[in-house]
Amino acid sequence: MKAVVMAGGDGARLRPLTVGRPKPMVPLVNKVMMTHILELLRSHGITEVVVTLRYLASAIQDFYEDGSNLGMKLHYVVEDMPLGTAGSVKNAAALLDDTFLVISGDALTDFNLREIIAAHRSRGARATITVTQVPNPLEYGATVIDDEGTVVRFLEKPSWGEVISDTVNTGIYVLEPEILDLIPEHVAYDFSKELFPCMLGRGMEIYGHVAEGYWCDIGNIEEYRRASADLLSGRVRLPAPIGSHIGGDIWVGQDVEIAPSAQLYGPIYLGDGVKIKGDVQIYGPTVIRDYTVIDNYNRIERSIIWRNNYIGESCELRGVIVTRQCSIKPKVVAYEGVVIGDHCTLGEGAVLHPDVKLWPHKQVDAGATVKESIIWGTQGHRTLFTRYGVSGTVNVDLTSEYAAKLGAALGATIPKGKCVAINRDAHRSSRMLKRALVSGLPGAGINVFDLESVAIPVLRHFVRKHPDMMAGIHVRISPFDQRVVDIRFMNEDGMNLSSTLERTIERNFFREDFRRAYLDEIGIIEYAHNPVDEYIEDFLHHIDVEQIRQARLTIVVDYSHGLAADALADILTTLGVDVVPLNARVEETKLAMLEEEFMANQQRVSQIVRSLEADVGIQFDVGGEKLFLIDEQGNVLDNITAALLMSELALCANPGHTVAALVHLPKALEKIADRHDGRVLRISNSMQYVMLAPEETKLLLAVDGAGNYIFPDFHPAVDGLMAAVRLLEYMVRRQLPLSDVIRNLPPVHMAHRSVPCPWEAKGKLMRLLRGHYREYKIDTVDGLKILLSDDEWVHLIPNPDKPFFEVAAEATSTERAQVLVATYSEQLEQLLASTPF
Structure with a gap:
């Protein structure tokens, strides 16, 4: 016997489950719905099946092909227009020349089909409807049968007042082929609404077989949940375990x-x-x-x-x-x-x-x-780039295909025949994505120079020193989470990309507006020659080597298992520095570490500094960009104190120069600058602006209070290695222990809090805040800095990566700073609560 599986439904009530897939292809626990039905048919000896299709027909055809993988033979009949349940079977009439069974491809049942077929044959019926008893027949077509099993009446989705039976039509029929003659061709026609009432009207007998077992018509999401739970709970007898x-x-x-x-x-x-x-x-x-x-x-x-x-x-x-x-x-x-x-x-x-x-x-x-469903558009999708470049979970957000497309998007912004340098850390995820990025560039006519694995400052230096290099790319595991990869882009000066260029790459990426080079214009891929040696040679030309060598310093350095040791170890040897290295071996599993582990390493450096009476302890981040300091007494410096220390040492050695600093750093910087006839240039709270700051005249140093330092006379980019060695040079010139220098820094009293703020509210809130505090002197270089007095300020700034407003304050005491932060945070929350966004 053949069966007809009706699989043309679009599953409108199951959306969004059925957006992009036909309803029978929705998975139900371990298999898609239709596979459960096909396996039920096979278990009852039915192996030849006609499948009627309409919505996304090719998805089902491609999935099952001829059915041989299931040990079955499948035929497909595709409707050009909706034909209804009976009309779709009529459309397959050429394949039905004997008794056949009709069943839905998007229901779940374990009925004994052999028993239903046997009952049909024993009655000699031309049509047998399988019915079952349900607690609530309102959602189904009720089928009334007499004591002899003959159907006497149909009720299509009755009200409770009309209910006279709890037996419902399951949509499983056994039919003789002559029944097809009653169905008009190429017209929408339904079994329960038209064919069966027509048969009753003509006095034709229809048999109703009451089946025992499980049946669920998966018509909506609640029924889908119920069917999944029932299948899991063993209420459905399956041909094989799940x-x-x-x-x-x-x-x-x-x-x-x-x-x-x-x-x-x-x-x-x-x-x-x-x-x-x-x-x-x-x-x-x-x-x-x-x-x-x-x-x-x-x-x-x-x-x-x-x-x-x-x-x-x-x-x-x-x-x-x-x-x-x-x-x-x-x-x-x-x-x-x-x-x-x-x-x-x-x-x-x-x-x-x-x-x-x-x-x-x-x-x-x-x-x-x-709070409401999102059908059209997106919910707050902003940009491809974050402060850390293009970031995402590896093989979830960032796949090889995604990275290749990203490489092509960058390539389209660069003239053909120019070059891009690319680099990675030691993790296998970074290697995979780097190679994918490389694959996207030559097709746009871009030559690729592979630096393999070097510290980020070495890459920045290489890009800046080679005129044909138009961009640099560094692929790394996030220092905060080994599941996340950051892809960082640099311009021809080794600096982070401008927002304008980022938007151009984003536009190319999302529009897939990629340039394709002709055959003889396809770029080459080759390894860069000795980038670390180039870096070291130039580095030493910017340092007073002899002065440091004569000091015979002893330092403790924690490389955090990163790549900084490749260059810095040789530099320190040349400088005659006695080094106690920690975590100098590159380890894939250590490239991202928890904050607790990082802090524990700092304490280890502190202990060794004290026990060896070293001059200073230095800790790098994995990329070799950030610098963290421990003084000779083993005190771990917070990043703001370290920024003040570096500024004091640099200006003392180079009076009359300028230090660039982010807006939120304390006014102690101005006091330090005044000591040495220098000045402070306040810049926006963005690494891009920090990197642009060296373009200013007589700019000596740029600091951000987060461990990043730029010395523009070497190159205008963050470089932890140069910061570390400049620190040693300044220490030698100052002839004072670091703890003494720190003791003489101006005091700092600051506080900070993050206030939740929806993305969509940030712009309007900034406008309202400017009006709210218009009576105060305001600095709008970055966010809103309210200057309360010469010694007090409050800084309100939208977080660029998270749905928060950052509230920071400086005052004459820590307690006063905390009061200011609490007061302005409360005002911010009240403004958010009282204003519709």
Whole structure:
């Protein structure tokens, strides 16, 4: 016997699950809906099937092909227009020359089909309708049968006043081929609304078979949830188990990894390659399909998560459906009824209220609260670039394909025949994405020079020193999270890209406006020759080598397992410095470290400095850009004190010069500059502006209070190696222990707080704040700096990467600074609460 599987539905009530896929292809626990039906047919001896198609027909044809993978033979009939249930079967009449069974491809059932067919044949019926009893028949067509099993009446979705039976039509029929003669061709025609009432009107007998077992018409998302839970809970008799049973109502596919500290409470299904990380809590009924990663500290309840998703740390998903290839950042909270469509990205700390639905390819910003469904457009998608370049979770946000496209977007901004230098850290993720970036550049006619793995300052120096270099790229693991990769771009001067050039690259990327070079214009790829040696040679020309050599300094250096040691070790040897190196070996697993681990390393440096009576302790970040200091007494300096110290030493050695500093740094800088007939140039709170600052006349140094230093006489870019050696040079000239210099720095009293602020409110809030504080003297170089007096100020600035306003204050005492921060934070919160955005 043949079966007809009706698979033409578009599943409008299941959207966004069915956006981009036909309803029968929606997954149900371990398989798509239609596979469950096909396997049921096969288990009852039906192996030849006619599949009727309309909506996204090719998706089903491509998935099943001829059916041989299931041990079946499939025929496809595609409708050119909607033909209804009976009309679609009529469309396949040429393939139906004997008794056949009709079943929906988007329902879930375990009925005994052999029994239904046998009952049909024993009655000699021309049409048998399979009915079942349900508690609530209002959503279905009620079918009234007499004691003999003959259908006497149909009620299409009755009201309670019309209900006279709880038996409903399941859409499973056994029909004789002559029934097809009653169905008009090329016309929309329905079984229950038209064909069967027509047959009754003609006095033709229809048999109703009451089937026992499970049946669910998956017509909406609630029914989809119920069917998944029922299948997980064993209420559906399946031809084969859904996976390997590991106990506790937990079923798994192949290569599943579950951390020992994870807590799982069934029923739960975990598909192939699923990874459940540490301290995760999962409460069933929950489905997590193939190759999804559930990161640490997540709590997931009664949720359905499809394949190839990433759920970041410390999220809470309660009654949520996540479709394919979504990236959910840490600390996201999603409540009951939320549905997240394909390829969505939820930023860190986002909150989705109950029943919110996101259509595919939507982006929700970090900290955003979503109370309504997002169907068109995006939710706060801003830019490709952040302060750290292009950042994202590796193989989730940043894939090889994405990186190749990014390389092509950069290449389109550079003249053909010019060059780009590229570099990476030692991690395998960085290597993969670097090679993908390289693959996108030659096709745009760009030559690529590969520096392999060197410290970031070496790359910046190489780009600036070679005239044909129009850009530099550094690929690194984020120092804060080894799952995140940062791709950092530089211009021909080795400085971070301007916002204008970033927007050009973004425009090329999103429009896919890529340049394609002719065959003889395709760029070359080659390795750079001795970039570290070039850097060291130029470096030593900018240092008083003999003065440092004569001082015979002893220092402790923590390289943080980064690449700075490759260059700095040789430099310090040339300078005759006695070095105690720590963490000098590059280790892939140590390129990102927790703050606690970084602080522990600082304390280790401090202890060694004290025990060896070293002159100074120095700690680098992994990239060799940031510098952290420990004085000779083992005191770990905060970054602002370190910036003041470096400014004092530099201006003392070079009086009358200028130091560039960010707006939020304390007024102690001006007091230091006054001591040495210097001046302070205040610049915007952006690394790009710090790097542009060296263009100013007589600019000696630029500081940002976060461990970054620029010495423009060497090159106008952040360079931790140069900062470290300049510090040694200034120490030798000053002839004082660092602790004595620090003791004589002007006192600093500051406080800081972050106030949550939606992305969409930031612009309007800045306008309101300017009006609110118009009676004060205001500096608008970056954000809003309210100058209360010569010794007090409050700085209000939108955070460029997170949905927050930063509130900082300086005053005559720490207590006063804390009061100012609390007062202005409260005013900010009141303004946010009282103003519609």
